[in-house]
Amino acid sequence: MKFVDEFRDGALAKKLASRIAQSVRADRDYAFMEFCGGHTHAISRYGVEDLLPANVRMVHGPGCPVCVLPVGRIDTAIRLARDPRVTLCTYGDLMRVPGSNGTSLMKAKAEGADIRMVYSTLDALRIAEAEPGREVVFFAIGFETTTPPTAIAIKLAGKKGLTNFTVFCNHVLTPSAIQNILESPDVRDLGTVRIDGFVGPAHVSTVIGTEPYAFFAEEFEKPVVIAGFEPLDVLQAVAMLVDQVNEGRHEVENEYTRAVTPEGNEVAKAEVAEVFELRRSFEWRGLGEVPYSALKLKAKYADFDAEARFDLEYIPADDNPACDCGAILRGVKEPADCKLFGTVCTPETPMGSCMVSSEGACAAHWTYGRFRAASRVKRAS
């Protein structure tokens, strides 16, 4: 596919790998966190770690919106879907995320709840138009990438005069999460992991641009390189991060110039600013309550707010106590460190969110990494 295959070229990957091998200093090691699940997936799928020198380690971050949604929010969506008036529309990756007591949207659907998977917010709007007798609720989640499409749908619903369309808003913000990884009281409980720099989000940055990351580069003295989701993009980003570390720099650099500009997508940012405002606090799975890290609908769009219409009360719920998703999302533990991994928790029967989404660290390791890890042990012994 054009603009995809070129960025997966094996010969170029070898060149980039040899450049990284030449650049790294033998007397130190490097730990870089890739924030996005898309990068985690690419790193596992294409074996990027095998191309990196032994002293360069990738730490998987919390940037998968499905993985960071807390159990309480899934429970709320399930309660909502069980309301006989409601048709709940959602992106497919949410269907199998475990709620409390072994429930999920998939199980609620099997029990008769009207839950429909949609590809786009426009599909949810079409359902609301076609079925005026139903209360159609769009279960909205995602980072800055999926927020503008939700904003457009709400404004279109207003234009069309739809009174049976609402949004259960769970949109979250990338910069707050990165800041939370670097400084938060939870670090005391979960421990922390050294991070020398970040591989910054690809598609989130098409919307917000590169400017919001300048704060981290300056305040926390961490380099950030925005990178595309293809394996060569990741390798190039690592090369750029190694250079910055070696030279003692901490700047925001953009590897993904083919899609990301410094200012981002002004139209998308304006649509989001028009419809949404900051929540004072929002619970993240693995990160706990993070101040000003999520969005809610502005008062003038209250008619489209499912939380107002259905008087939704948020009841926090605990994760499965044996599940290490929290520590894995922070990069403190690796998937194989969790005692549920590969035993009761697999992509077919996920216990935690990191196993549900294909972008989750556990699912990526299960699908692409576990045999490599096993063969590495065998070689070493």
Add this chain to the structure above:
Amino acid sequence: MCLALPAEVTELLGDDMARVSLDGVGKEISIALVPDVAVGDYVILHVGYALSRLDKAEAEKTLALFAEAGLTSDAAQ
């Protein structure tokens, strides 16, 4: 969730909608967020919406940068 793909705009349909081709597969998408695209442009497509225009010249530059990366090591070998 945040994965997206480059798609080629093949037809503008009005009402902020366009038809795109994803490696030959046709699809109708919203261009409300990237209103000034033209036929032949590549856009980053995510959940039915174009998020940004893909800059062909920048893509070529990035690939050229990759190609240069290992030249010094090749010379050394």
